[in-house]
Amino acid sequence: MLYAEIGSLPDDLRSEVADFVGFLKQKHQLKKKIKERQIGGLKGSFIMSPDFDEPMEEFKDYM
Numbered sequence: 001m002l003y004a005e006i007g008s009l010p011d012d013l014r015s016e017v018a019d020f021v022g023f024l025k026q027k028h029q030l031k032k033k034i035k036e037r038q039i040g041g042l043k044g045s046f047i048m049s050p051d052f053d054e055p056m057e058e059f060k061d062y063m
Contacts, residue, residue, distance in 0.1 A: 005015055055063060 006014060009017065
């Protein structure tokens with residue numbers, strides 16, 4: 001049924017439908033890539049100083 005509808009369109013509109021289908025495919029692939037990310041993927045790639053949360057000497061006057 002959908003093929004018949006698309007087939008009944010003029011050539012320029014069929015071209016627009018083809019462009020839209022390409023857009024939808026790209027959009028779907030992008031969503032798929034985003035879903036493949038895993039939480040904690042960067043774990044261990046950097047180390048924070050043990051005193052990271054401690055107040056800095058430079059800001060003691062403001063505290």
